[in-house]
Amino acid sequence: MRKIKPDSSSFRDPDGFVFSVKGEIYRAIRDTYRLNYEFFINSGLYEHLKSLNYIIPHQDIKFPKVGSDIFKIIKPQKIPYVSYPYEWTFSELKDAALLTLRIELEALKYKMSLKDGSGYNIQFLNGKPVFIDTTSFEIYRENTPWTAYGQFCRHFLSPLSLMAYKDPFFNQIQRLYLDGISLDKVSRLLPFRSYFNLPIFIHIHLHAKSSQLYKNKTVFKQNQKFTLAAFNGIVKNLITAVENLKWRRGDMHWSTYYDSLSYSPEAFRSKNMIFDKYLKLALPESLIDIGANTGHFSKIAAKKGIFTIALDNDPVVMDCLYQECQINNIRNLMPLVVDITNPSPDLGWENEERISLLKRGPVSMVSMLAVVHHLAIRQNIPFEMISKFLASLCRWLIIEFIPKDDVMVQKLLSNRKDIFFQYNQKHFEKVFSQRFIRLNQTKIADSNRVMYLFKNKHRLTLNKI
Known part of the structure; x- marks a missing residue:
């Protein structure tokens, strides 16, 4: 008899549980649910809901004997990225x-x-x-x-x-x-x-x-x-x-980000071209866009067929992005409200029922554009910790470095003492080169900002999308 271990989030339902074998997801249905399951299938409800795309489709699986109380094993279609x-x-x-x-x-x-x-x-x-x-x-x-x-x-x-x-x-x-x-x-x-x-x-x-x-x-x-x-x-x-129920649309912190002093039209075109070039070089299957704000670069990746998760701590901006995806039928972009400095932790019974954001990866690529200065200066997070964090998440990394003389960095420093003596491009490159191979760096036109394409020195087992 084969012993299977229920998923850590699947112990509350007495009628069945989810488990995984070699990365594949299965659902075991206990004999206590036989009558309801057979009615669910034979009544036509399952096929009806499946035709409406309301329920995850599954297939019956012939599985080695797993327990006398198990009535059936089914294999549902795998969800590309679990969210809560x-x-x-x-x-x-x-x-x-x-x-x-x-x-x-x-x-x-x-x-x-x-x-x-x-x-x-x-x-x-x-x-x-x-x-x-x-x-x-x-x-x-x-x-x-x-x-x-x-x-x-x-x-x-x-x-x-x-x-x-x-x-x-x-x-x-x-x-x-x-x-x-x-x-x-x-x-x-x-x-x-x-x-x-x-x-x-x-x-x-x-x-x-x-x-x-x-x-x-x-x-x-x-x-x-x-x-x-x-x-x-x-x-x-x-x-x-x-x-x-309607939410009241107030001022969005990031809604005019690209219309502000951050980028001239020439600089913004240059940034788009560099981002596009790096996607073509790396050819990622999946991408997490950290600090996605309006989702501009998330949409560029998604339109290339890359499964994209847009993360930002602004719920209003992320909601606008989700609605835009619905209107424009963008199906492979998922906005989530996440503060990357305080991401979703392990929660629930024994801290295993809902898994942390960081344990749901890694993915092929992370993009983190115009974010490093916020982490390093506003949040006092050293480059070493940022590099370590990103190396745990991805195989490829697109990242933007904004120098201290940039207007946006000066804005962050305007009301505080400058204690960030190691915030410079040379130190940034030195630290990131400890965990990543630098494949390309390109200066954004009409600015002193620089974009990098890095490859992780360690081969990670990626989350299959």
Whole structure:
């Protein structure tokens, strides 16, 4: 009998678990889920959801005997890059919420229902949210409320409401509450005007109050009627609640970055040409763009067929980039809200349930343009630590060095003492040459800025995209 180890994030569901063998992902389905799984397949619901691109496709696998309680092994299509709800933009989280609700409506048509309303059941594939938990469906039981309702509100409606009414940065709170943000906390944080939004009043404020009032009491009794029409009505009302939530577009820190004094038109054209040249030299399959701001260079890479992850700590700019990708059908670019100086850590049970950003790589290439001076001067991070960090992430590196006499560096130094005596091009090159081979360096026209193409001295096992 072959022993398989469940993935560290896949231990809570008694009906199955995810595991990997030689980098390939599989899902084991236990015998306890046999009836629901067979109904899910034979009813046509799986094929229907697959035709809508709502659920991750899978294939049945003949696997060596793995345990007497295992009914079936399936192999789902692999997600190119795992992300988590606390890294998503407002619109990414909103689209994930709407997908969950639309799946529930479709499931009800086939006499099934979702037993989970978790945000972690969603990943992004080809620029769109997709449902990945095949064992989340159960046969619909008449006169029974939606068991996933509370979890859906905590995982989706709570953070979306806070992001819409307060600030997009509130999504980061999900790092603290992996099973969703409690409704009573959200109700207290939301402004008074949210009470005049009827769906929010019902599903957040009233829901929070009733949960506190009846938390030690049995509310629903088996002889009570909860019709299918009522079930559909709640789901549709939740769809209305989510669809009507809009974030307020304020000033974006990076929105006019390339229109400012940073680059002349000639310098910006030169930077584009150098970036394009380096992509052609390295031919990466995947790229992480650190400090992507508006996503200009992320889009250049994505349009060349390179799977691109755009990272920036500005949730508004990243949300605009995600919406632009949806409008222009850019399917291989994934914006994530990440502060690279404080990236997503290992979280959850034994710090293994949600893996850190750094453990989800490495990728073929990292681009880090006009970022080094922020790390070295604003954050006081030495070149040695920046170099070590980047060497753990990629095989190829495109990086831009901005000298101390540049207007943007002078701006950083304007209100502080200059203690950065080793912030110079010579020291930068010396430090990075310890871990990287310098293949090319090119001065950006009409500026003193320099772009480099480096290759890691160590051969990394890349994350397959």
